[in-house]
Amino acid sequence: MTPKQIERIKGKISKIKRTLAAEKRKYGAYDDSRGMRYLPLRYFIQLQDYKGGLTYLRWFRKNFPDDMGFPDFLFEWTIILFKSGKTKEAATKAFETFCGNTYLFDKFLGRPIIQLEKWEGSNLETPEFAEHLEYSSVDPKLADFAQWLIDLEDEREFKSHCQKYIAIEEQLKTEQDSAIRRDLSIQSRKLQSTFMKGSR
Numbered sequence: 001m002t003p004k005q006i007e008r009i010k011g012k013i014s015k016i017k018r019t020l021a022a023e024k025r026k027y028g029a030y031d032d033s034r035g036m037r038y039l040p041l042r043y044f045i046q047l048q049d050y051k052g053g054l055t056y057l058r059w060f061r062k063n064f065p066d067d068m069g070f071p072d073f074l075f076e077w078t079i080i081l082f083k084s085g086k087t088k089e090a091a092t093k094a095f096e097t098f099c100g101n102t103y104l105f106d107k108f109l110g111r112p113i114i115q116l117e118k119w120e121g122s123n124l125e126t127p128e129f130a131e132h133l134e135y136s137s138v139d140p141k142l143a144d145f146a147q148w149l150i151d152l153e154d155e156r157e158f159k160s161h162c163q164k165y166i167a168i169e170e171q172l173k174t175e176q177d178s179a180i181r182r183d184l185s186i187q188s189r190k191l192q193s194t195f196m197k198g199s200r
Contacts (some may be wrong), residue, residue: 001046009043016040028138037064042134043075049139053080071100071124072133073109079135082145091152095195098162103130104151109137119172161195
């Protein structure tokens, strides 16, 4: 990457920050219906500025505490955490990413994407969404992350949580009873929260 390209990317980050800051000054809160807040992570990854990415994520959590983010944003979040040496937090975010779209890791690792017979409540959870992931394990800059992810997938607890999540979503696909569906949804959220609270 040339110095000019680096400056161009830094300029994009600064412009987004200025736009969001101006929005808050004007309205007293962030609306950001355009989703600009999701864009900087990809730029920090391009720059390999993982410290800057962490700083941005702290700002994001503070200002958008209830925003779960899109699956590809969660994937980028996982990369930032891993590259910053925060592997436990990265594993937690990886599972959150998996629950957001179970096909993203297959796409990243170059594996065939096979449609699962499970409940997918929005287009964010589909194979079609995963096909647009911009990252690949063949990128030399992500080789260490790719190997870590492969190893993580083989860890007993991570694998078990993934299998349980898919089993719940498969049952949701065909279950018609509203009470049972509600219970399954609760189980799904609980599964995510127990892993995310440090079950490792």
